Amino acid sequence: MSLHKFIQQALSPWHLKGGPDSDIVMSSRIRYARNLNRYSFPTVAGSEELQNVLNQAKTNVMPHEYGDVGRLSMLEMSDLKNIEKRVLMEKQLISPNLAGSEKSSAVLLSDEENISLMVNEEDHFRLQCLFPGFQLTEALAAANQMDDILENHLEYAYDEEKGYLTSCPTNVGTGMRASVMMHLPALIMSGRMNTIISAINQLGIAVRGIYGEGSEAQGNVFQVSNQLTLGKSEEDIVDDLQSVVYELIQKEREMRGAMLDTSRVQLEDRVWRSYGILSHSRVIQSAEAASCLSDVRLGIDLGFIDGLSQSILSEVMILMQPGFLQQYANEALEPKERDIRRATLIRERVKLEKI
Amino acid sequence: MSLHKFIQQALSPWHLKGGPDSDIVMSSRIRYARNLNRYSFPTVAGSEELQNVLNQAKTNVMPHEYGDVGRLSMLEMSDLKNIEKRVLMEKQLISPNLAGSEKSSAVLLSDEENISLMVNEEDHFRLQCLFPGFQLTEALAAANQMDDILENHLEYAYDEEKGYLTSCPTNVGTGMRASVMMHLPALIMSGRMNTIISAINQLGIAVRGIYGEGSEAQGNVFQVSNQLTLGKSEEDIVDDLQSVVYELIQKEREMRGAMLDTSRVQLEDRVWRSYGILSHSRVIQSAEAASCLSDVRLGIDLGFIDGLSQSILSEVMILMQPGFLQQYANEALEPKERDIRRATLIRERVKLEKI
Numbered sequence: 001m002s003l004h005k006f007i008q009q010a011l012s013p014w015h016l017k018g019g020p021d022s023d024i025v026m027s028s029r030i031r032y033a034r035n036l037n038r039y040s041f042p043t044v045a046g047s048e049e050l051q052n053v054l055n056q057a058k059t060n061v062m063p064h065e066y067g068d069v070g071r072l073s074m075l076e077m078s079d080l081k082n083i084e085k086r087v088l089m090e091k092q093l094i095s096p097n098l099a100g101s102e103k104s105s106a107v108l109l110s111d112e113e114n115i116s117l118m119v120n121e122e123d124h125f126r127l128q129c130l131f132p133g134f135q136l137t138e139a140l141a142a143a144n145q146m147d148d149i150l151e152n153h154l155e156y157a158y159d160e161e162k163g164y165l166t167s168c169p170t171n172v173g174t175g176m177r178a179s180v181m182m183h184l185p186a187l188i189m190s191g192r193m194n195t196i197i198s199a200i201n202q203l204g205i206a207v208r209g210i211y212g213e214g215s216e217a218q219g220n221v222f223q224v225s226n227q228l229t230l231g232k233s234e235e236d237i238v239d240d241l242q243s244v245v246y247e248l249i250q251k252e253r254e255m256r257g258a259m260l261d262t263s264r265v266q267l268e269d270r271v272w273r274s275y276g277i278l279s280h281s282r283v284i285q286s287a288e289a290a291s292c293l294s295d296v297r298l299g300i301d302l303g304f305i306d307g308l309s310q311s312i313l314s315e316v317m318i319l320m321q322p323g324f325l326q327q328y329a330n331e332a333l334e335p336k337e338r339d340i341r342r343a344t345l346i347r348e349r350v351k352l353e354k355i
Numbered sequence: 356m357s358l359h360k361f362i363q364q365a366l367s368p369w370h371l372k373g374g375p376d377s378d379i380v381m382s383s384r385i386r387y388a389r390n391l392n393r394y395s396f397p398t399v400a401g402s403e404e405l406q407n408v409l410n411q412a413k414t415n416v417m418p419h420e421y422g423d424v425g426r427l428s429m430l431e432m433s434d435l436k437n438i439e440k441r442v443l444m445e446k447q448l449i450s451p452n453l454a455g456s457e458k459s460s461a462v463l464l465s466d467e468e469n470i471s472l473m474v475n476e477e478d479h480f481r482l483q484c485l486f487p488g489f490q491l492t493e494a495l496a497a498a499n500q501m502d503d504i505l506e507n508h509l510e511y512a513y514d515e516e517k518g519y520l521t522s523c524p525t526n527v528g529t530g531m532r533a534s535v536m537m538h539l540p541a542l543i544m545s546g547r548m549n550t551i552i553s554a555i556n557q558l559g560i561a562v563r564g565i566y567g568e569g570s571e572a573q574g575n576v577f578q579v580s581n582q583l584t585l586g587k588s589e590e591d592i593v594d595d596l597q598s599v600v601y602e603l604i605q606k607e608r609e610m611r612g613a614m615l616d617t618s619r620v621q622l623e624d625r626v627w628r629s630y631g632i633l634s635h636s637r638v639i640q641s642a643e644a645a646s647c648l649s650d651v652r653l654g655i656d657l658g659f660i661d662g663l664s665q666s667i668l669s670e671v672m673i674l675m676q677p678g679f680l681q682q683y684a685n686e687a688l689e690p691k692e693r694d695i696r697r698a699t700l701i702r703e704r705v706k707l708e709k710i
Contacts, residue, residue: 265695269637276631282624340620 002073003080007087007327010319011311012113012130018310019133023301024249026181026221026314028136030143030238033166033175034125034150035157041167042105042120050104050120057119060153061108066146069115072108077101086323097121115146122167123175125150134245136178136238143176144234163230173230178238180245181210183313185220185298186255187248196251204228205244219290219317224248256302271299278350284343289320296350308350316349357428358435362442362682365673366666367468367485373665374488378656379604381536381576381669383491385498385593388521388530389480389505390512396522397460397475405459405475412474415508416463421501424470427463432456441678452476470501477522478530480505489600491533491593498531499589518585528585533593535600536565538668540575540653541610542603551606559583560599574645574652574672579603611657626654633705639698644675651705663705671704 015027035041036056039049054076062074077085077098085099094107098121105120118126127150129143157165164175171177187193197207204227209217224245226237259267274295277284297313299305318324320342326333329341370382390396391411394404409431417429432440432453440454449462453476460475473481482505484498512520519530526532542548552562559582564572579600581592614622629650632639652668654660673679675697681688684696 265637269639269698272635272637273632276635277628280627280631280634282620282627284624343624 003075003084006073006075006091006093006109006113007084010091010324011315012091012093014112014114014130015132015311015314017132019131019135021249022133022310024182024184024252025134025245026132026183028131028134028139029128029177029179029181030136030139031126031128031177031179032143032147033123033164033171033177034127034147034154035165035167036124037155037157039124041122042124043122043167045120047103053120053124054104054106056154057106057108057117057125061117061150064149064153066110066115066149069110069112069142069146072110072115072117074106074108076106078103078105083323083327086321087327090318090321090323094118095121095126115142117146123171125154134180134249136180136242136245140178140234140238170227171229174232174234174237176229176234176237177225178234178241179223179225180241181314182222182224182245182248182252183220183294183297184222184248184252185294186259187252188217188220189259190255192251192255196248200224200244200248203240203244205241218287219313220294221313221317256298260302267302268299268304271295271302271304275299275305275350278346280347281343283339284346285339286320286342289342289346290317293317312350316346319345319349358430358439361428361430361446361448361464361468362439365446365679366670367446367448369467369469369485370487370666370669372487374486374490376604377488377665379537379539379607380489380600381487381538383486383489383494384483384532384534384536385491385494386481386483386532386534387498387502388478388519388526388532389482389502389509390520390522391479392510392512394479396477397479398477398522400475402458408479409459409461409474411509412461412463412472412480416472416505419504419508421465421470421504424465424467424497424501427465427470427472429461429463431461433458433460438678438682441676442682445673445676445678449473450476450481470497472501472505478526480509489535489604491535491597491600495533495589495593525582526584529587529589529592531584531589531592532580533589533596534578534580535596536669537577537579537600537603537607538575538649538652539577539603539607540649541614542607543572543575544614545610547606547610551603555579555599555603558595558599560596573642574668575649576668576672611653615657622657623654623659626650626657626659630654630660630705633701635702636698638694639701640694641675641697644697644701645672648672667705671701674700674704 036053039045039053042050062072065071088094089096089099093109093113093116095118098105098107098118108117114130116128127143127146129139129146131139159165163173166172166175187196200207205224206227207222207224210221210223226241274292278292278296293313293316296305300308300310322338325338325341328345333341391408394400394408397405417427420426443449444451444454448464448468448471450473453460453462453473463472469485471483482498482501484494484501486494514520518528521527521530542551555562560579561582562577562579565576565578581596629647633647633651648668648671651660655663655665677693680693680696683700688696
């Protein structure tokens with residue numbers, strides 16, 4: 001069982017590789033929703049049916065090689081402690097939904113953690129392919145390759161007219177959700193983000209804060225994804241999303257440039273003060289830490305800070321979540337204790353890489 | 356001319372020696388107001404009279420040895436640039452009043468800068484003796500020794516009944532102002548300081564912020580001094596002041612202890628965040644810097660921070676004033692530029708002593 005490997009490190013191996021436009025786009029993701037023919041959707045299936053779906057994953061999915069990806073390791077939810085499920089969720093290898101389910105659900109993971117296949121989540125199978133930086137096309141190609149192999153071994157619920165059938169009607173058709181994680185601190189600082197979000201929404205593209213609750217975007221990290229899954233090909237959906245992402249990259253870069261021109265020293269001050277807080281605080285809540293991490297990441301991207309990796313933001317955003325903190329502490333922690341542990345962990349982490 | 360020596364270093368040599376209760380009392384001071392018989396007070400004197408007083412300082416004060424103190428160096432205000440006067444003022448070796456005067460005024464300073472004798476300030480002579488830590492009795496003894504030697508060479512304006520005659524009636528009698536500089540962060544944090552100040556005022560003792568304007572006490576540094584100069588001996592005035600200072604020390608220590616007991620980690624957090632800001636900011640105003648310096652000084656006194664001297668607070672509070680900053684930059688600076696220089700200077704200073 002390779003559970004230990006998956007929950008030990010906050011940052012997945014694929015994340016360390018870097019990618020195009022990684023000063024702004026942290027990662028690209030393609031997710032496919034797939035269901036088996038002749039089985040009820042998991043939301044309404046009985047326990048026997050769910051078990052049969054899980055068995056199909058064991059016999060028809062697990063044994064195969066998936067090209068460069070190799071084989072997949074399977075983690076059954078019923079074998080995991082709550083804290084372990086929480087860590088997988090914080091790493092976004094499983095959904096909160098799957099973490100909450102008890103029976104006959106599982107996730108299959110590649111060694112690099114760039115491929116995750118959830119079993120008996122909202123759909124029988126949820127495949128996700130992750131790439132560092134802005135690589136939606138590459139992620140789509142990888143997802144298609146995986147999907148083709150899977151399709152050789154599984155009988156998908158597919159309708160000639162509607163496409164892939166899914167538990168929730170919003171996924172019917174391609175069953176695809178394409179998304180990128182973007183770091184947009186300059187657009188936030190400029191106060192333009194809300195206007196931009198409204199405009200993008202009208203194109204059928206969703207923008208939401210990936211960390212934090214409600215409309216808050218902790219760490220200025222946003223997920224930009226397609227809303228429509230029906231009536232267009234996967235390639236067209238990805239093309240449309242890419243155009244919007246290109247434009248956001250452009251706008252964020254312009255704003256960073258403008259800020260450098262008009263208030264460089266204030267920007268440096270902000271970045272270094274945030275670094276000073278992260279490297280010295282003894283108690284820190286996640287919202288403040290996220291805000292400081294965003295500043296520090298911007299400082300790295302603008303060349304103010306040397307000796308810290310770009311991935312510090314992604315990594316610490318995961319590392320400082322309650323599950324990881326408790327996993328690290330090896331005990332349950334009250335919120336106040338978590339704030340202390342978080343500060344300790346961050347201090348160590350931001351100092352570690354300093355040259 | 357030893358001007359260079361006096362304006363080069365922010366911290367006077369006497370300050371580095373440390374003294375009793377220096378976790379709370381930064382320094383002790385005795386000031387005597389003295390005037391010459393047969394000359395009008397400087398506030399009303401003509402220029403010829405003022406020049407005669409200055410000549411007496413040159414012929415009757417300068418040539419003598421003053422025990423351990425040695426000889427005094429004389430700086431005439433008319434020889435100094437505004438920026439140089441400002442630096443002496445920020446070091447509290449001369450008063451704002453003397454710095455503003457043009458003609459026939461001067462200051463005589465000992466090598467250690469623990470003795471300052473202003474000529475033609477509000478009174479003909481203003482003698483001040485400074486000691487590190489809580490050493491009012493020692494400062495009084497030193498002031499008396501200086502005063503006795505001066506009295507051998509000068510004819511003081513003295514009335515058998517009223518005592519020493521002074522330009523302002525509030526100084527008549529002993530002509531003495533005894534004061535201590537105290538760092539009282541815990542009393543401020545506890546919100547008790549205003550009540551305490553009112554109670555102390557009723558004892559004829561003044562408490563005021565030494566830096567900052569109005570009632571604000573930048574850096575939580577307070578000057579505690581006698582208000583009465585008449586009807587009591589110097590020793591009795593100092594005794595009364597000492598009792599009040601002892602009580603303040605006690606209260607501040609109790610409050611520090613209570614805070615350590617109830618919220619140690621929050622206190623550490625506050626101290627280290629302030630250190631993080633001082634060691635990383637690129638732009639900082641004096642009020643924020645003072646507040647952070649106060650936290651850092653408290654952290655040194657409580658043993659949270661190693662490798663930084665207690666004197667960092669006194670030193671940087673002087674170093675970061677406009678005069679010193681401009682002296683250091685060797686040019687006039689706009690307020691915005693000062694905020695940048697201040698941050699640079701503080702970063703260098705707080706890192707320098709780090710072990």
